[in-house]
Amino acid sequence: xxVVKQQDIKLDSSxxxxxxxxxxxxxxxxxxxxxCASGCPxxxxxxxxxxxxxxxxQLGMVDEAMKKNTIWYCVSCQTCSTxxxxxxxxxxxxxxxxxxxxxxxxxxxxxxxxxFNRLWMTMIRFMGRAYEPGLVGSLNFLSGKPTKDMALGMKxxxxxxxxxxxxxxxxxxxxxMFSRAKKLRx
Numbered sequence: 791x792x793v794v795k796q797q798d799i800k801l802d803s804s805x806x807x808x809x810x811x812x813x814x815x816x817x818x819x820x821x822x823x824x825x826c827a828s829g830c831p832x833x834x835x836x837x838x839x840x841x842x843x844x845x846x847x848q849l850g851m852v853d854e855a856m857k858k859n860t861i862w863y864c865v866s867c868q869t870c871s872t873x874x875x876x877x878x879x880x881x882x883x884x885x886x887x888x889x890x891x892x893x894x895x896x897x898x899x900x901x902x903x904x905x906f907n908r909l910w911m912t913m914i915r916f917m918g919r920a921y922e923p924g925l926v927g928s929l930n931f932l933s934g935k936p937t938k939d940m941a942l943g944m945k946x947x948x949x950x951x952x953x954x955x956x957x958x959x960x961x962x963x964x965x966x967m968f969s970r971a972k973k974l975r976x
Contacts, residue, residue: 802850809847813886819876820844826870826880836860840870840880847883856896861887862907905932918964921956923947 806817820841827839837858838846846855855861861884870880888907890896909928913921923943930938946952 805850805852805855806847808890809883809886812889813879813882815879815883815886817844817847817878817883819878820848820874820880821876823875825873825875829869829873831867831869832863832865835863840864840884843884843887844878844880847887855887856891856894860884861891862904864888905929915964915968916961917956918959918961919957921953923952923954924956 810816822841822845824839824841826844827833827841830836830840833839838854838860840860843855843858843860846852864881864884866881866885868879868881871878871882874880892904906925906929909925909932910920913919913925926939926943927936930936943952947954
């Protein structure tokens with residue numbers, strides 16, 4: 791019979807405290823019910839679940855939280871936040887982690903994810919909505935594979951699943967909102 795000695799486990803709460811300070815959300819309220827993960831539409835693309843991400847934050851496992859693709863694949867749809875019985879705005883926590891990662895210039899395991907996020911936010915800022923062909927085209931061009939999804943994109947355009955040209959929805963209001971957010975951040 792093997793005897794296992796209990797080790798002292800030390801938690802580093804500074805990461806969770808920084809998240810709480812910036813977002814107003816207490817990650818320690820998460821009791822790992824997994825409702826956020828079971829409803830996440832992006833879950834199949836993520837390295838870890840939103841539930842695991844919350845646990846990483848609780849335990850101060852900054853590298854695990856920030857280098858996984860989870861914070862970059864989150865589409866901020868609020869499904870996790872809506873489903874959370876502890877009333878934690880998990881999507882806001884993830885947005886906060888994304889901001890922290892960008893400020894600290896942390897690199898994700900997949901280096902295209904921050905580029906995708908930056909392109910997405912730029913598109914939302916100037917167009918007021920997402921334009922999928924432009925997003926994928928820009929990502930592929932800047933990644934050195936400009937024709938990667940072209941055949942699939944053309945099929946989707948022909949079937950009416952994608953629009954060839956973007957539509958704009960209140961771009962000036964959106965630019966103003968981004969400008970105010972930038973001022974508040976300073």
